[in-house]
Amino acid sequence: MSRTIAIGDIHGCAIALQRLIDEIKPTSNDIIIGMGDYVDRGMNSAGVLEILINLVSTCRFIPLIGNHELMMYKALFGNNKKRDFEFWYQHGGSATLASYGGNVEAIPQHHLSFLNHCLRYYETEEHFFIHANYAPDLPLSEQTDQISFWKHMLGAPTAPHVSGKIAYVGHTPQSDGHVTDHGHVKLIDTYCYGDEWLSAVNVLDGEVWQTNNSGDYRSAKVEPSAGNE
Numbered sequence: 001m002s003r004t005i006a007i008g009d010i011h012g013c014a015i016a017l018q019r020l021i022d023e024i025k026p027t028s029n030d031i032i033i034g035m036g037d038y039v040d041r042g043m044n045s046a047g048v049l050e051i052l053i054n055l056v057s058t059c060r061f062i063p064l065i066g067n068h069e070l071m072m073y074k075a076l077f078g079n080n081k082k083r084d085f086e087f088w089y090q091h092g093g094s095a096t097l098a099s100y101g102g103n104v105e106a107i108p109q110h111h112l113s114f115l116n117h118c119l120r121y122y123e124t125e126e127h128f129f130i131h132a133n134y135a136p137d138l139p140l141s142e143q144t145d146q147i148s149f150w151k152h153m154l155g156a157p158t159a160p161h162v163s164g165k166i167a168y169v170g171h172t173p174q175s176d177g178h179v180t181d182h183g184h185v186k187l188i189d190t191y192c193y194g195d196e197w198l199s200a201v202n203v204l205d206g207e208v209w210q211t212n213n214s215g216d217y218r219s220a221k222v223e224p225s226a227g228n229e
């Protein structure tokens with residue numbers, strides 16, 4: 001039995017992430033998609049990246065890029081390091097750096113290489129996964145950085161995508177701690193770093209695992225999302 005599971009924005013919440021993985025119990029048959037924003041804001045970004053890198057050996061793990069990975073990567077490797085570093089540092093990067101003892105040089109090579117291997121989006125037969133948002137009328141391969149990684153989905157949801165596939169997005173914190181189900185698009189950043197929950201969703205049956213920074217676990221359900229509309 002193969003499961004396809006999307007994990008919402010983690011933001012340095014290593015305790016919640018570890019509990020989540022303990023509950024999911026991934027196997028080599030599972031596809032797990034990380035929605036991006038693994039780092040920044042929370043207490044232990046270094047620990048989060050270490051846990052995610054280890055996931056590669058237990059399941060088929062597909063990490064997507066979030067705007068925070070973009071900021072971090074630019075801060076470390078960009079053309080304008082001073083400006084980009086300042087920008088990252090002020091948007092949660094200070095917490096990430098602290099998790100490495102405050103020393104950029106202490107970020108291990110395999111963490112940097114992880115950042116470099118994150119994907120812009122991922123799609124299956126019936127679903128697609130992208131950090132922030134999408135232009136409904138454009139193919140996934142033509143989406144812009146601004147929309148894919150930065151544009152919040154507030155108020156009315158983005159219209160269904162031209163592919164007819166169901167979208168999963170993170171990035172826009174759902175401050176009540178619940179996955180928001182608009183049918184054609186599911187919002188799964190459930191605000192773990194803001195003392196709510198970290199969510200994982202099995203996209204085939206709507207099972208939801210939720211954990212928090214105290215290491216608590218609860219289960220939930222979204223509407224089955226197989227099929228169209």
Ligand SMILES: [Mn+2]
Pocket residue numbers: 037066067068131132149170171172
């Ligand atoms: Mn984000």
